[in-house]
Amino acid sequence: MTMSTRPRIRNVGILAHVDAGKTTLTEAMLHVSGSIAEAGRGDKGTSHSDGLDVERRRGISVRASSLSFDWREVHFQLIDTPGHVDFSAEVERSLRVLDGAVLVISAVDGIQTQTETIWRALEARGLPVCIFLNKTDSVGADAAAVVAQLKAEFSPDLVWLNRAVGEGDGGVALIDLDDAEWAEVIEAVAATDEPLLDQWLAHDGDLEAEQWQPVLADAVADRRLFPVVCGAAKSGLGVEAVLDAIVRYLPDAPAAVDAPLSAVVFRLDHDAKLGRVAGVRLFAGKIRTRDRLDNVTAARQEQVTQIKRMRLGRYEDSPELGAGDIGFLCGLPEVRIGDILGDPSAVPGGYTLSAPLLSVQVTPDDAADFAPLAAALQQLSSEDPHLDFRWFQDERELHVRIMGTVQTEILTEILQTRFGLGAQFSAATVIYKETPATAGEGAESYTMPKPCWAIVRFELEPAPRGSGISYRSQVGKSDIDPKYQNEIANRIAHALEQGPKGWEVSDLSITLAEGCHHLLHSRPGDFKLATDMAILKGLVATETKLLEPMLAFRIRAPEQYIGKVTGDVVGMRGSFEPATIDSGQFTLTGRVPLATSMEYAIRLSSVTGGRGALFTSFDGYQDCLPEQGVERAYKGISPLDRAKYILWWRGAITDSFR
Numbered sequence: 334m335t336m337s338t339r340p341r342i343r344n345v346g347i348l349a350h351v352d353a354g355k356t357t358l359t360e361a362m363l364h365v366s367g368s369i370a371e372a373g374r375g376d377k378g379t380s381h382s383d384g385l386d387v388e389r390r391r392g393i394s395v396r397a398s399s400l401s402f403d404w405r406e407v408h409f410q411l412i413d414t415p416g417h418v419d420f421s422a423e424v425e426r427s428l429r430v431l432d433g434a435v436l437v438i439s440a441v442d443g444i445q446t447q448t449e450t451i452w453r454a455l456e457a458r459g460l461p462v463c464i465f466l467n468k469t470d471s472v473g474a475d476a477a478a479v480v481a482q483l484k485a486e487f488s489p490d491l492v493w494l495n496r497a498v499g500e501g502d503g504g505v506a507l508i509d510l511d512d513a514e515w516a517e518v519i520e521a522v523a524a525t526d527e528p529l530l531d532q533w534l535a536h537d538g539d540l541e542a543e544q545w546q547p548v549l550a551d552a553v554a555d556r557r558l559f560p561v562v563c564g565a566a567k568s569g570l571g572v573e574a575v576l577d578a579i580v581r582y583l584p585d586a587p588a589a590v591d592a593p594l595s596a597v598v599f600r601l602d603h604d605a606k607l608g609r610v611a612g613v614r615l616f617a618g619k620i621r622t623r624d625r626l627d628n629v630t631a632a633r634q635e636q637v638t639q640i641k642r643m644r645l646g647r648y649e650d651s652p653e654l655g656a657g658d659i660g661f662l663c664g665l666p667e668v669r670i671g672d673i674l675g676d677p678s679a680v681p682g683g684y685t686l687s688a689p690l691l692s693v694q695v696t697p698d699d700a701a702d703f704a705p706l707a708a709a710l711q712q713l714s715s716e717d718p719h720l721d722f723r724w725f726q727d728e729r730e731l732h733v734r735i736m737g738t739v740q741t742e743i744l745t746e747i748l749q750t751r752f753g754l755g756a757q758f759s760a761a762t763v764i765y766k767e768t769p770a771t772a773g774e775g776a777e778s779y780t781m782p783k784p785c786w787a788i789v790r791f792e793l794e795p796a797p798r799g800s801g802i803s804y805r806s807q808v809g810k811s812d813i814d815p816k817y818q819n820e821i822a823n824r825i826a827h828a829l830e831q832g833p834k835g836w837e838v839s840d841l842s843i844t845l846a847e848g849c850h851h852l853l854h855s856r857p858g859d860f861k862l863a864t865d866m867a868i869l870k871g872l873v874a875t876e877t878k879l880l881e882p883m884l885a886f887r888i889r890a891p892e893q894y895i896g897k898v899t900g901d902v903v904g905m906r907g908s909f910e911p912a913t914i915d916s917g918q919f920t921l922t923g924r925v926p927l928a929t930s931m932e933y934a935i936r937l938s939s940v941t942g943g944r945g946a947l948f949t950s951f952d953g954y955q956d957c958l959p960e961q962g963v964e965r966a967y968k969g970i971s972p973l974d975r976a977k978y979i980l981w982w983r984g985a986i987t988d989s990f991r
């Protein structure tokens with residue numbers, strides 16, 4: 334493909350709650366576009382998009398997979414993302430590389446927990462959305478009722494592009510809108526654009542497709558209108574209609590191939606032959622084999638050895654990638670997810686859908702597998718940074734962070750199939766944080782035994798919830814040389830990894846108030862050690878309070894359960910707004926601690942005979958009383974154990990830095 338004849342590109346994400354039919358729709362698109370003879374099936378383990386063995390066997394998607402095909406002269410790059418809430422991190426990463434999304438919703442089940450989370454994320458990213466109402470052939474399908482629900486809860490600005498008739502009894506057929514229905518669509522489109530509205534009025538509501546279609550495309554691009562296509566992916570119904578809607582109404586990828594390179598790494602794969610393969614999205618410029626790329630995130634040059642594109646789950650060689658493309662680079666062994674290559678200005682910001690709030694310990698079935706297990710978890714953590722693998726060597730403990738317990742099942746399988754390792758996961762514990770209870774200070778004079786010299790004094794102050802960590806220095810260059818000041822600034826995050834209660838310390842401001850180096854005795858690393866010791870002493874002086882993760886919730890259930898449910902929320906130490914009631918259903922919104930509500934979806938379902946629904950999203954950390962949380966012993970040698978810490982530090986320097 335030469336740059337002058339580049340086709341128009343659509344980078345489209347297929348998003349949905351699990352089981353709504355993403356994999357089925359993706360396969361049907363491949364089939365309809367002529368890329369495959371027969372659509373594969375997630376539930377039969379034959380899909381082209383579910384690449385991992387565990388995905389094929391379990392019929393669920395874990396990794397976002399990417400597939401490309403052509404339809405009506407447009408090059409589609411589809412991202413089929415996992416729907417289970419435990420894999421939200423994967424969804425979040427893929428949102429960054431999309432220009433638009435197809436949100437698949439089951440016409441039987443309507444809005445479900447994850448649908449809502451995804452909608453909010455698409456909203457936050459400002460992505461255009463086309464809705465695919467799937468399963469209109471199933472018993473119980475009610476497209477009109479689901480659209481009414483979408484209008485009430487997501488956006489009133491939906492426009493139908495087709496209709497399903499005979500839905501719900503297996504004999505569904507799709508038909509074009511009749512004249513009266515088209516008139517409604519055109520009116521909605523005209524209402525978004527004054528010149529078109531004038532024409533519409535002048536022509537008595539009669540407009541040509543060439544007049545209103547581009548206006549609808551603009552309105553979709555700005556999220557002022559959302560097209561809705563009905564279908565039944567399983568029997569291929571509505572698949573052409575949704576492909577055409579994507580071509581007509583979702584935006585083109587920017588095509589500035591002659592601009593400077595601007596790209597982001599959005600996934601890392603491990604291939605048996607190629608090793609580490611970095612998935613990238615280009616927003617501007619191009620990449621050719623052997624190019625040296627500027628990794629601005631890591632402040633390093635990268636050399637591309639091979640370029641691949643993904644077709645039907647297989648890598649194919651490609652000489653180059655251009656603006657708008659999604660492709661895969663080999664030869665970047667140190668690259669990480671989120672790294673920006675080239676000019677960052679064209680790359681959209683990252684968006685956090687959800688962070689893992691649970692921690693689990695992993696133990697090998699066979700004690701002899703400890704080191705290979707650690708290496709495997711290290712590898713998985715570099716592919717999915719949210720796992721945040723920690724190896725506590727003194728305790729011989731391996732910990733990872735997870736979104737939910739389904740993820741541990743998948744990790745167990747991946748460890749088994751890819752690494753041949755049997756492992757057990759402990760019960761999940763909530764990840765707490767801690768924060769200073771009052772203002773205070775911590776100082777350290779690390780001047781003995783020579784050679785060493787680092788004197789520091791920090792002032793610590795509590796800061797508002799959610800504000801994170803801020804650091805500044807009041808010390809002049811002549812007192813502490815800039816190279817040591819950098820050492821201190823870069824060490825703060827490490828020094829706050831474990832507070833006196835064993836958790837990461839957050840929501841505070843730290844000032845380096847005083848200190849000095851020594852021209853002869855100060856050595857590189859001395860100030861790191863002094864920082865660790867001074868900050869932890871400071872936190873002991875201020876004392877710390879535990880913070881626990883909170884969830885914002887919304888519960889919908891039949892009216893008669895309102896008393897029981899509000900009682901449950903109070904019992905979980907939650908708070909709520911006055912409930913609203915609408916056609917026999919109440920809606921209750923509020924906040925609950927994660928620690929007390931982990932099992933609540935199950936209880937709500939049993940209390941309401943399956944007729945209650947719970948929606949939750951992470952809503953920050955909040956103070957909790959000591960008896961409501963959990964404290965942990967310090968992992969490793971504590972900087973408070975001064976003599977031992979210094980010895981360990983010096984030993985470590987001898988071992989690994991010289």
Ligand code: GDP
Nearest residue numbers: 351352353354355356357375468471565566567
């Ligand atoms: P995903 O979890 O969103 O990827 O969902 P899948 O594509 O794996 O589909 C989940 C289940 O719904 C499978 O058993 C499909 O066969 C079924 N399914 C998907 N599309 C349709 C449809 O249009 N009609 C009916 N009746 N079933 C469907």
Ligand code: MG
Nearest residue numbers: 356375393394
């Ligand atoms: Mg799937």
